[in-house]
Amino acid sequence: MLDLAVLLHSYANSTRPGHGRFLSQSFSGNPIKQKGLGRDVKPKNNQQFGARGRLVNLVSCISMKTLTRKEEIIEVASQLFKEKGYNAVSMRDIALAMGIKAASLYNHISGKQELLSTLILRVAREFTLGMNSVMQSSESPLKKIERIIELHIDITVNYSEGLAALNNDWMHLENEDLESFVRMREDYEENFRQIIKQGIELGEIKSYHPEVILFSILSTLRTLYLWYQKRGKLDVNLLKREMVAVLIQGII
Template identity: 50%
Template sequence: MTRKKQILKTAAQLFKERGYSAVTMRDLAAAMDMKAASLYNHISGKQEILATLILEVAHEFTTGMDTVEMDDKSAFAKAEQLILLHINIALEYTNALAVLNTDWMHLEGSKYQEYITLRKTYELDFKKILEKGIATGEFKNLNIETMLFNLLSTLRSIYLWIPKKTPSELKDLKSELPVILLTGLVSR
């Protein structure tokens, strides 16, 4: 692992534990057992760290959504895939996902705009899948905003739950969460 990746990993852990605003570059340097000035050989500052962590995860969601949209599967199957995408990203990027969910508003300038665009596009694409499901009779004809809010509220908080679970419980999560979230939407 490169020194920059180590810095990002340590920063993600600290940001998750304390919040972006409470962590200083000195805190990060101490956690890395190096001098604060040495950090700047690898990274320009906290804002670069925050943007890198958040945008990496946001791009993972975008790439996943693009893959799901290319499939010729049903809306239900696509929604299932998106739930699994959230679980897999939460497993792989637990700390960075926590930072994304709690500290995205601290992004500045073009990185803030990039994140907002990625987020809005992802939500719009998810909404279109739900709308298609309603149109095809796969989902109940409920308010799209309520459906999307329910799904994303649950999916965005998975990172809180995952670190406390066993491999068996995580396997159950992958098989059961799509059923739990989507059968309430299934048209009967």
């Protein structure tokens, strides 16, 4: 079996010329010469590595992007938080996934809490900016709801790891970060609620209880990231068109 340490060592030394060859070969199934062993090793299917295989995929994906060191740390942490949950991930786990020493992480971040708050508040601000744009428009309530659905889909596609942290680990935020997140979430829901009520008053939306409509739409949209990844990368425009049709059809 291909040693995980060899893969991590390769990533840690990724600034060396030709570093990409190691990882690309490890996924193609071609023999890899393990340094110091003097023999070729035929990698098995990556799924056979279980957690190790997922870690290899993670390192490979990150290495293909042009990110600052801090952004790399956030990216790796977001993947691990999503897979294992915030409480189950240590700074040592993050360092191991990056092939560096845990102490090196603190040159770029203050700790795990900073990683969590960065992930969650980044996504929360995207929702807030999107909702502010919707609220400032002169569109009908029904059209505003369509735009909110599309907003959730865009954020799902672009921030799936951040959404996982937001939905599953927001309660681990601390102090001002927790207060800021809760305030943004409550403001978002209240704006959505007011749009629904206005739609009912204007006769665009059936006179169901606004809380039932709000819950029905948001509960679907907030778990969309789970379904979207399991189904594979669907065409975003198709997803927007059909989700808008399905969710809106039940309230008009």
